Amino acid sequence: MxxxxxxxxxxxxxxxxxxxxxxxxxxxxxxxxxxxxxxxxxxxxxxxxxxxxxxxxxxxxxxxxxxxxxxxxxxxxxxxxxxxxxxxxxxxxxxxxxxxxxxxxxxxxxxxxxxxxxxxxxxxxxxxxxxxxxxxxxxxxxxxxxxxxxxxxxxxxxxxxxxxxxxxxxxxxxxxxxxxxxxxxxxxxxxxxxxxxxxxxxxxxxxxxxxxxxxxxxxxxxxxxxxxxDMFRYGSRDVVPARRTVREFAEDPVDPAAVRRAVAAAVTAPAPHHTTPWRFVLVESEDVRTRLLDEMLSAWVADLVRDGFSEERIRRRTRRGDVLRHAPSLVVPCLVADGAHPYPDERRAAAERAMFLVAMGAGVQNLLVGLAMEGLGSAWVSSTMFCPDVVRSVLDLPRDWEPMGAVAVGHAARRPQDRPPRDPEAFIEVR
Missing domain, CATH: 3.30.1330.100 (CofE-like)
Incomplete structure (x- = not known):
């Protein structure tokens, strides 16, 4: 022209x-x-x-x-x-x-x-x-x-x-x-x-x-x-639904700065007593990630053996952890309940614990949404919660850091399937 x-x-x-x-x-x-x-x-x-x-x-x-x-x-x-x-x-x-x-x-x-x-x-x-x-x-x-x-x-x-x-x-x-x-x-x-x-x-x-x-x-x-x-694809209505669980990732590398920006979104979540109970371990070393997942797998298999699972059932179950092994990036969110009130009775102590768990969940959700806004797919997997001592040992974490699952991060290999519609009225009670 x-x-x-x-x-x-x-x-x-x-x-x-x-x-x-x-x-x-x-x-x-x-x-x-x-x-x-x-x-x-x-x-x-x-x-x-x-x-x-x-x-x-x-x-x-x-x-x-x-x-x-x-x-x-x-x-x-x-x-x-x-x-x-x-x-x-x-x-x-x-x-x-x-x-x-x-x-x-x-x-x-x-x-x-x-x-x-x-x-x-x-x-x-x-x-x-x-x-x-x-x-x-x-x-x-x-x-x-x-x-x-x-x-x-x-x-x-x-x-x-x-x-x-x-x-x-x-x-x-x-x-x-x-x-x-x-x-x-x-x-x-x-x-x-x-x-x-x-x-x-x-x-x-x-x-x-x-x-x-x-x-x-x-x-x-x-x-x-x-x-x-489109850097502005997600409008205000799209932000939360944009978060989708991705279990198959492309080989494209993940920009570490994008993950850190998602963490910045995560730590804006609410928390009790003006505390900051979130910690996010970015497992950027391939050697550390391999050792972490290998030792977690060994602990998982040992649990399943004790539960009486057959070898075939163990194989099927443990395949679920492959998403963490094949994702380009891995994040381990941890709960650190600094500032929690030491209530002496069980009822109030349980409520205090629940408040911090809610705050941790809000932080993880903010992380997942932040990753989606960066154009990254993610999958939250609960497995680190079943072997916290293994995770703390491999990642050299303090005793009071509680692993709250792991997040696989990467570019989706294909567009996720449409989410089945859910009628919000089915989840609402009015009094």
Whole structure:
């Protein structure tokens, strides 16, 4: 793509378009209202009129329509929902619009915005013989900015991204991460002359013919950041459910700094008496880990033999510990009940012990969630609790450090299976 910026830019509103109805030939309507289209023009078309022409009108209430169009809820505050749609867009209300339609109906985004843009581009070429670019636009909010702007949700004939990486600025500095969202910039320019209030659903942006290609191109889908590259994928609603038990890890190494950041999240958990009862042993030495797991396995087998298990049953049981052996990283959380009150009677001593166990559980949960926020999978395994003396001996821990399981850490070898839905009402009692 030519990187030379336009010397002059004109943005023209296309006026005179009639109300669009289901089944209308949108390319014919635009061609009639904008017969002066030229090669190299870029049309910015409000996605809502494309939806109307394609019959993307649902006879339902707005909330039900949002539910149907949502793949996951990223964040919620009161009635407002930021969601990811089935096409990967993250936006308010899944793009469902209750304006400019009859009461009792709502307007949905096009089923495939890029396909819609390609069809519209082909229809304009057939009628007017011109090579234009087509962008379908919709209004988005921004997480760190007040107000909305239009962005491209569909594209044809316009490369959505201008890649300047490897080039140099006027001072000779190499550009290492500069990807310009050209399609979004052009969509925003088009909105300056159209919009709901003006009643102008189509704009022509002229002067950027160098951005218009012969081929339709990858479409606006190229602007949707892949999940594994999205540093902000987990919205407020996603954080806790993002924690999943992973039992099969890829060979990719784990960044020790990421584990330490997860520990920083862990130690924000609540604890009794203003104490800090959490300790996290990061088993980074392969030799130490091997010796720890070998000696734990020996203790486990000895317990099972005493319990009368057969060799085959022992083999099946002990295979569960393989997740700790094969994970790239291992963390052993420990409870240190400094500051616990030494109650003389059994009832209060048991309650004191329970308070510290709850605090330890909160710390472990924070660790697991912190790891998920770092893009890491984890599995909490209880086995160290059954042989605390072995763990303390191998890891050279003080006598009052109580191992509270072990956490296998790594990158998931594959996407975890969907968690079966649980109705929260089944776990609630109201008095």
């Amino acid at each position: 030519n990187e030379t910026p336009a010397e002059e830019l004109r943005v023209l509103g296309v006026r005179g378009l009639p109300q669009v109805r289901p089944g209308d030939d949108l390319a014919a309507l635009i061609a009639e209202s904008a017969p002066g289209l030229c090669d190299g023009d870029v049309l910015v078309v409000t996605s809502k009129i494309v939806s109307k022409a394609e019959g993307r009108i649902a006879e339902t209430d707005r909330e039900s329509a949002i539910d149907a169009e949502t793949d996951r809820v990223v964040a919620r505050r009161g009635p407002t929902r930021i969601v990811q749609t089935r096409t990967g867009l993250v936006m308010a209300a899944a793009g469902v619009d209750a304006s400019n339609v009859e009461p009792g109906r709502v307007l949905l985004l096009p089923e495939d915005p890029d396909a819609s843009a390609r069809a519209l581009r082909a229809g304009l070429h057939e009628r007017l013989g011109v090579r234009v670019g087509v962008l379908l636009s919709d209004t988005f909010g921004r997480p760190w900015r007040v107000g909305q702007t239009d962005v491209a949700v569909g594209a044809a004939g316009v490369g959505p991204i201008q890649d300047l990486r490897g080039g140099a600025d006027p001072y000779g500095n190499v550009l290492e991460s500069t990807l310009v969202a050209v399609a979004d910039e052009v969509a925003g320019a088009g909105e300056l002359v159209k919009g709901k209030a003006a009643g102008v659903p189509v704009a022509v942006v002229r002067g950027i013919g160098h951005l218009v290609a012969e081929e339709d191109g990858p479409g606006a889908a190229a602007l949707v950041r892949p999940a594994d590259e």
